[in-house]
Amino acid sequence: GAVVSQHPSWVICKSGTSVKIECRSLDFQATTMFWYRQFPKQSLMLMATSNEGSKATYEQGVEKDKFLINHASLTLSTLTVTSAHPEDSSFYICSARSENQETQYFGPGTRLLVL
């Protein structure tokens, strides 16, 4: 149980384009989903927290107009990187947590390369 998927697993795009990443909880209802970013040889940095049906809460320093998060259902959250630039190239990982549970289960990650 507690499986989280992400799609795509990797994406290459041109600078200035937008990229959407999907995160799905496959066998449980995720009332809360989290989006992280991980640069090479660094740990995970939380970007934002989203609760189903509510606006996402962004961490300090994360541009909410650049990283659009939607959590419209209990099994799906999306992260859209708008007007991507090479410095946005990173490994993006989502996690999901069900109501009244502490444990976050992570997706396999999406590697984004912006040329």
Next chain:
Amino acid sequence: EDQVTQSPEALRLQEGESSSLNCSYTVSGLRGLFWYRQDPGKGPEFLFTLYSAGEEKEKERLKATLTKKESFLHITAPKPEDSATYLCAPTDSWGKLQFGAGTQVVVTP
């Protein structure tokens, strides 16, 4: 300010050579402490949650323990498949995971 420090940064072990990883933390409103394992290019895999000092959890060759300021992950008689980066993450009062930098473990045959 919340701080999480993991040591050592890297650990190279011979198969069967037991060792311990350390996680020191200062997190206000601690709700629990999580251990994850991360393989290269993949998302973290949940291992344990510890909630109170003195608590211990075991899974195969891994055992996690918790004190008021530290957590230890003991690896007993490791195998090559235990090679991974082990991440410690206390949760704050908001339920957010505060990840440490991790300990990269390499187990050689």
